[in-house]
Amino acid sequence: DGGITQSPKYLFRKEGQNVTLSCEQNLNHDAMYWYRQDPGQGLRLIYYSQIVNDFQKGDIAEGYSVSREKKESFPLTVTSAQKNPTAFYLCASVADRTGNEQFFGPGTRLTVL
């Protein structure tokens, strides 16, 4: 089955730690996105990538980093510089930047202890 997978589903982090969230897709999509969602709020764009080995900052990139070494994979690292990382993180992909439907993974809920 084609789709997007994210892992882990739940993640707990101690203050000062870096953590990496996984996102993998087998839809052969060029573009991939990372969003953050806080309670009662819409999705805010962290980073996006339209092609392998290239990525762009979104609206709230500070404290996050990404890589796009393979078309299928777009991991997100939440660094210790991100002061309020507790949130629901969503990865999405679309065939290309003009595509109409963003497909979402199931999400990772990150909690800082």
Add this chain to the structure above:
Amino acid sequence: QKEVEQNSGPLSVPEGAIASLNCTYSDRGSQSFFWYRQYSGKSPELIMFIYSNGDKEDGRFTAQLNKASQYVSLLIRDSQPSDSATYLCAVKDSNYQLIWGAGTKLIIKP
């Protein structure tokens, strides 16, 4: 700052009635408009998209777009309890990025 505005709700509608969800946007250059449904704790899923003025129907759902007034709406006919969710409006800007509203929580009362 490009913005997409939605009433946060909750919007309570009796089962079988029509639910009407509204969204306004600030960027006149926007070309495509999307409605996503998100159940609590889950990821969003696309219901419909529209890019031409007027109505677009898909089953019980109708999207309406008025570019002159910069609003887009979603009508859900014959509302079912399973329609209870948060509905997110998203607008694709001239840079092909989606700008998201905060969502409207819809509650269908049996």
